Every structure is written in C-alpha cells, then in structure tokens.
Amino acid sequence: MAHPDRFLLAGVMGWPVMHSRSPMLHNYWFKQHGLAGNYVPLAIRPEGLAAALGALHPLGFAGCNLTIPHKQQAMKIVDEVDTLARSIGAISCVVVRADGSLSGTNNDCYGFIHNIRQEQPGWRADAGPIAVIGAGGGSRAVCYGLAREGAKEIRLLNRTFARAKGIADEFGKPINALPWEQRHEALEGAAMVVNTTSCGMVGQPALDITLDKLPQGALAADIIYIPLETPFLAAARKRGNRTTNGLGMLLNQGRPAWKAWFGIEPEVTAELRAMVERTI
Incomplete structure (x- = not known):
C-alpha cells in the first residue's frame, strides 16, 4: 500500500x-x-x-x-x-x-508463538507439559498463547505464589500454579520451559533454577533478547537442550x-x- x-x-x-x-x-x-x-x-x-x-x-x-x-x-x-x-x-x-x-x-502473544515456530520447525504446544517461570505481563501473553495453541499442561511458577495463582484462577485450565520452592522439580518430564522474568537480562541477576530434571529433548525459551543468550539459555544449551531467545518475539x-x-x-x-x- x-x-x-x-x-x-x-x-x-x-x-x-x-x-x-x-x-x-x-x-x-x-x-x-x-x-x-x-x-x-x-x-x-x-x-x-x-x-x-x-x-x-x-x-x-x-x-x-x-x-x-x-x-x-x-x-x-x-x-x-x-x-x-x-x-x-x-x-x-x-x-x-x-x-x-x-x-x-x-501482539506479544503473536510474537512469542511465531518466534517459536520460526526458530523450532515442528514445535507443538501439546507435545508435553510446559513450565513457565514468572507471572508478569510477559507471562500472561506467553500463557495465553500456549493455551490457545493447545498446551495441555502449563506449570506456572513465580516467587510470589499469589500472582501465579491469580493467573491460573483467571485463565483456568491448562494452567496450574506451583510454589516457587518446586521450580526445580517442576521441570521433570517437561517438553518446554520458558523464562518470562527479567532474570538474566543485562544488569539483572541470573535466573535461580537448576535444570537437572529437565529432559534433554526439551526446548528452553527466554523472552529476553539483551543478551541474546542469558545464563539460563547458556546452561540449557551446554546440557544439550534446544534454545530460543526473545529477539524473534520482538x-x-x-x-x-x-x-x-x-x-x-x-x-x-x-x-x-x-x-x-x-x-x-
């Protein structure tokens, strides 16, 4: 035009x-x-x-x-x-x-889903449980997009449990809020884990999570793009997981x-x- x-x-x-x-x-x-x-x-x-x-x-x-x-x-x-x-x-x-x-x-929801599709051909939201870390505005867009794409189980974790529970109560299934203390165990059997917090962004502390229980076939995604590889994504890559940063979402x-x-x-x-x- x-x-x-x-x-x-x-x-x-x-x-x-x-x-x-x-x-x-x-x-x-x-x-x-x-x-x-x-x-x-x-x-x-x-x-x-x-x-x-x-x-x-x-x-x-x-x-x-x-x-x-x-x-x-x-x-x-x-x-x-x-x-x-x-x-x-x-x-x-x-x-x-x-x-x-x-x-x-x-348009954040659109950006997130299309970035995953572009970077990870063959990705499916219903491939297995998805752990989402954080309960801010970015998390709401990510959870909404994943649910709309057919995710059957979203494990939502946040330092303040009430915020995660608020999203789970508002959105309903397939979102289930879990206490922050369960963040490491929540990765067991997950097909995907998404960081929607600012942890790992330049000037911010790294995300406090251990990936030992994350299956090697799982996808690790971050909505941060500065830096292109957060400590969370670097740790996932080093143990053999596929990774996607947040630049494509932008x-x-x-x-x-x-x-x-x-x-x-x-x-x-x-x-x-x-x-x-x-x-x-």
Whole structure:
C-alpha cells in the first residue's frame, strides 16, 4: 500500500526506552517498502502517558507500541481494548483510528508463538507439559498463547505464589500454579520451559533454577533478547537442550502492528535478524 500524501509516523513509548531495538526494526521496514516515514523512541514517564497517547492523532501518528511500564495503565486510557488484550490484561500496541480514537491490542502473544515456530520447525504446544517461570505481563501473553495453541499442561511458577495463582484462577485450565520452592522439580518430564522474568537480562541477576530434571529433548525459551543468550539459555544449551531467545518475539510482534497501522504485513528475514543481532 502506497502512502504518497503523507509522512508515516509510529513509535514506542516506554520509561526507559532508549535501549529498545524497535526503531531499528521498523525503520528497516520503511526502507524495505520504499515508504517515507519514521519510527521513533518516545521516553514517556508514567504520569505523562495519557497526554502522550492523546497527542498521537494531532501529531499524525498511525499508532505506537508500548513497553514497560505502560502496558497495563494504557488499558484505562485508550477508547477501546480488544478481546485479546483484555484477556491478556495488557496492551502492547495502540492504533489511531480515522476519527482520532485509540484502540489497543496485544501482539506479544503473536510474537512469542511465531518466534517459536520460526526458530523450532515442528514445535507443538501439546507435545508435553510446559513450565513457565514468572507471572508478569510477559507471562500472561506467553500463557495465553500456549493455551490457545493447545498446551495441555502449563506449570506456572513465580516467587510470589499469589500472582501465579491469580493467573491460573483467571485463565483456568491448562494452567496450574506451583510454589516457587518446586521450580526445580517442576521441570521433570517437561517438553518446554520458558523464562518470562527479567532474570538474566543485562544488569539483572541470573535466573535461580537448576535444570537437572529437565529432559534433554526439551526446548528452553527466554523472552529476553539483551543478551541474546542469558545464563539460563547458556546452561540449557551446554546440557544439550534446544534454545530460543526473545529477539524473534520482538521482531514478529511488529508484523501485526504494521498491518494495523499501514496495511502492510512485513517479513521477518534472516537479514533483519542479523542486523539487529549485530547491535546487541
């Protein structure tokens, strides 16, 4: 779809936000599709989120992505939240409609599942039990996506048991919350384990988990992409497990956003992935 009459604008709102690789990703697509436009990082304090979202339409933005700490607060600000985002409990993408109203959706679930499919051909959510570590916004998107893909058993673990139980109670089957003390044993017989916490991210402590009971045929996944290999993934790789980092989740969640903003569904190519990897 050509847009010869206007300069296209989108961005990502967060606090902080300058570490984000989203501008590189989206500006690559502008260039690839020969479009005049720009995707910019928008450092927005939590108290300024409502004003910032309200300025999108007057400034000519097609929409924006949201990152920490705005994904839940934005649900109270936009005019409409779709069923998917409401189910997950967070917004990752805002679309500015023709009348200036704002709609919110969540593309993290799409990004996670498509990354796994792209990196691990033949992967199936129903291949066996899946252990998910963490109970924040990322975990909600991952659990929702896995359940929708047909997972029959999701073992959800979090340091604060009440948060994990809250998700399990809200989502229902196949999610079962387990106490943090059972995290090592919860890996027994698992076909997949996913870290959705910030543990292992640059500047954060490593994830406190022992992989001894994880079957060697299991897949270990992390939604972190800085660094590309967290200590958790490195430990899994060294013992023979397949691993997938979170970069592809970032790249793939941009595709439905572009479809909503500009009517184009771009591709996540090996060239794009390599370009972003070189900056990490």
